[in-house]
Amino acid sequence: MSAAGNGSLGPPATGTAFVPAIEVVGLVYAYADGTPALDGVSLRIAPGETVAVVGANGAGKSTLLVLLTGLLEPVAGGIRINGLPLGPGSRAEIRRSLGMVFQEADDQLFMPTAAEDVAFGPRNLGLPADVVQQRVNLALEQVGALALRERSPHRLSGGEKRAVAIATVLAMEPSILLLDEPSAALDPRARRRLIQLLQGLSHTRVVATHDLDLALDLCSRTVVLSAGRVVADGPSDRILADTALLERSGLEAPLSLQARRPCRRG
Amino acid sequence: MRLISRERQALGRIDGFARQDTAIHRLDARAKVLATAVFLVCVVSFPKHAVLPLLPFVFFPVVIASLGRLPVRWLGQRLLIASPFALMVGIANPLFDQAAVPIAPGLSIAAGWLSFLSIVLRFLLTTAAALLLVATTGMPAIAEALRQLRVPGVFVTQLQLLYRYLFLLGDEAQRMERARDLRSCGRRGTGLWVGGTLLGALLLRTLARATRIHDAMLLRGFEGTIRPASPRALTRRDLVFLLGWSTAFLICRQVPVGELLGHAVIGAQP
Ligand SMILES: Nc1ncnc2c1ncn2[C@@H]1O[C@H](COP(=O)(O)OP(=O)(O)OP(=O)(O)O)[C@@H](O)[C@H]1O
Numbered sequence: 001m002s003a004a005g006n007g008s009l010g011p012p013a014t015g016t017a018f019v020p021a022i023e024v025v026g027l028v029y030a031y032a033d034g035t036p037a038l039d040g041v042s043l044r045i046a047p048g049e050t051v052a053v054v055g056a057n058g059a060g061k062s063t064l065l066v067l068l069t070g071l072l073e074p075v076a077g078g079i080r081i082n083g084l085p086l087g088p089g090s091r092a093e094i095r096r097s098l099g100m101v102f103q104e105a106d107d108q109l110f111m112p113t114a115a116e117d118v119a120f121g122p123r124n125l126g127l128p129a130d131v132v133q134q135r136v137n138l139a140l141e142q143v144g145a146l147a148l149r150e151r152s153p154h155r156l157s158g159g160e161k162r163a164v165a166i167a168t169v170l171a172m173e174p175s176i177l178l179l180d181e182p183s184a185a186l187d188p189r190a191r192r193r194l195i196q197l198l199q200g201l202s203h204t205r206v207v208a209t210h211d212l213d214l215a216l217d218l219c220s221r222t223v224v225l226s227a228g229r230v231v232a233d234g235p236s237d238r239i240l241a242d243t244a245l246l247e248r249s250g251l252e253a254p255l256s257l258q259a260r261r262p263c264r265r266g
Numbered sequence: 267m268r269l270i271s272r273e274r275q276a277l278g279r280i281d282g283f284a285r286q287d288t289a290i291h292r293l294d295a296r297a298k299v300l301a302t303a304v305f306l307v308c309v310v311s312f313p314k315h316a317v318l319p320l321l322p323f324v325f326f327p328v329v330i331a332s333l334g335r336l337p338v339r340w341l342g343q344r345l346l347i348a349s350p351f352a353l354m355v356g357i358a359n360p361l362f363d364q365a366a367v368p369i370a371p372g373l374s375i376a377a378g379w380l381s382f383l384s385i386v387l388r389f390l391l392t393t394a395a396a397l398l399l400v401a402t403t404g405m406p407a408i409a410e411a412l413r414q415l416r417v418p419g420v421f422v423t424q425l426q427l428l429y430r431y432l433f434l435l436g437d438e439a440q441r442m443e444r445a446r447d448l449r450s451c452g453r454r455g456t457g458l459w460v461g462g463t464l465l466g467a468l469l470l471r472t473l474a475r476a477t478r479i480h481d482a483m484l485l486r487g488f489e490g491t492i493r494p495a496s497p498r499a500l501t502r503r504d505l506v507f508l509l510g511w512s513t514a515f516l517i518c519r520q521v522p523v524g525e526l527l528g529h530a531v532i533g534a535q536p
């Protein structure tokens with residue numbers, strides 16, 4: 001267990017201009033069945049930054065996001081959220097500043113109506129009823145889903161579900177948003193609306209995605225994961241134009257940066 | 267599997283019913299929960315062979331279903347689906363309990379048949395009452411009522427999660443069934459072995475999903491109790507409903523109203 005030593009965090013970075021919203025050092029994780037998922041990931045994300053985490057299937061994107069929430073415990077390495085080290089004592093407080101939108105919207109929506117679902121979080125915070133209602137309306141309006149208030153979440157379309165799932169998180173008023181594959185299973189118009197919605201927010205955003213066009217449109221910075229390691233980290237337009245790098249990581253350049261290759265028959 | 271996914275749709279409808287607006291729906295959930303509880307206790311506590319004394323209790327579900335504008339067909343189907351269980355429980359009785367009981371002058375019947383009838387009747391009554399409670403109140407409101415009635419939060423949360431788990435189970439069953447049917451070229455692709463494997467996979471998938479949902483709940487500040495909207499005070503109508511029905515149930519439990527009626531009918535005959 002030599003890995004445990006190099007994963008510890010130093011003292012909080014005083015003297016620098018800001019406390020990073022997210023700071024991850026030497027994160028290692030393997031699932032209970034022995035599947036290695038992360039193999040020493042280090043990252044630093046500034047407040048207000050929008051970062052895409054891209055990588056092929058199984059690269060470890062979802063695992064990284066879940067580790068940030070404290071639902072899983074790293075085998076080695078440390079996590080600091082807004083300067084606070086993530087641990088049993090700080091988990092509840094840290095979760096209040098994090099909003100996680102899951103890969104499957106269905107996993108996030110469990111109450112009988114959309115409004116009830118959005119109200120679930122604020123009620124857990126112990127807010128008075130009128131404040132809860134205010135937050136519910138505001139969050140649903142922000143995602144353009146106010147009309148879906150009384151609808152049953154499991155009967156909504158994929159795009160509507162995603163919007164409500166984002167609203168459930170916004171209603172908690174977190175400072176950091178973690179989004180896992182937000183554009184998966186959305187049609188082009190719903191996808192466009194989602195990008196506009198996310199662009200309009202001022203939170204620190206971490207977006208795990210295969211959708212490199214989304215990364216390019218939404219995120220100024222891109223981190224490439226491959227087999228549980230960070231293989232590249234830098235400005236999106238540079239990283240996403242590096243075809244050789246993307247190829248090595250099992251990804252394809254975003255369509256908008258690909259030279260049009262006419263499809264020939266036969 | 268087909269049964270599970272059909273029941274899933276019925277379950278979805280129950281949520282829809284619960285959002286209707288009728289005199290019964292508008293009653294406070296606590297009044298309905300308590301009245302139903304008294305009903306259940308009275309029905310269940312009758313002696314083994316009681317059949318006639320149970321009959322007046324049929325009145326309650328009939329009234330609730332009609333005032334609450336719930337389709338009889340829907341209720342009947344749910345009862346029908348559940349009834350094999352009651353039949354299985356009760357069917358051995360006529361075999362073991364052969365003692366003859368006179369039911370009318372010159373007519374007697376094996377005591378086992380009476381207890382069999384009694385079991386089936388009680389089963390139908392209690393299931394109907396429980397279904398109607400959910401269909402006129404909705405699970406979230408019931409859970410909240412239980413909490414206000416000082417039922418320990420752990421049980422209430424369990425109940426709520428169990429209820430959701432049923433929905434999840436139904437959803438997963440629907441999906442898997444569709445996937446199976448699409449790959450079995452219209453032949454339904456059943457067979458015991460396939461059914462068994464699917465059932466195992468179904469439970470695992472549902473469990474995995476339930477875990478993910480629980481995670482999502484934890485991340486939104488869930489600490490073991492699902493907090494509802496704020497409560498309101500009981501009105502006179504609620505109290506009248508509760509006390510009226512409870513008194514009626516207790517009277518029917520203590521005084522053999524059914525038998526008196528029966529005797530009156532038989533006695534009136536020449
Ligand atoms: N619950 C689990 N149990 C065991 N192994 C798992 C589990 N979840 C993920 N893994 C494994 O961990 C590795 C990383 O998975 P992860 O879900 O983080 O990848 P991902 O980058 O999000 O992939 P995708 O793009 O498909 O969502 C994979 O090899 C995967 O098989």
Ligand SMILES: [Mg+2]
Pocket residue numbers: 061062063103180
């Ligand atoms: Mg993933």
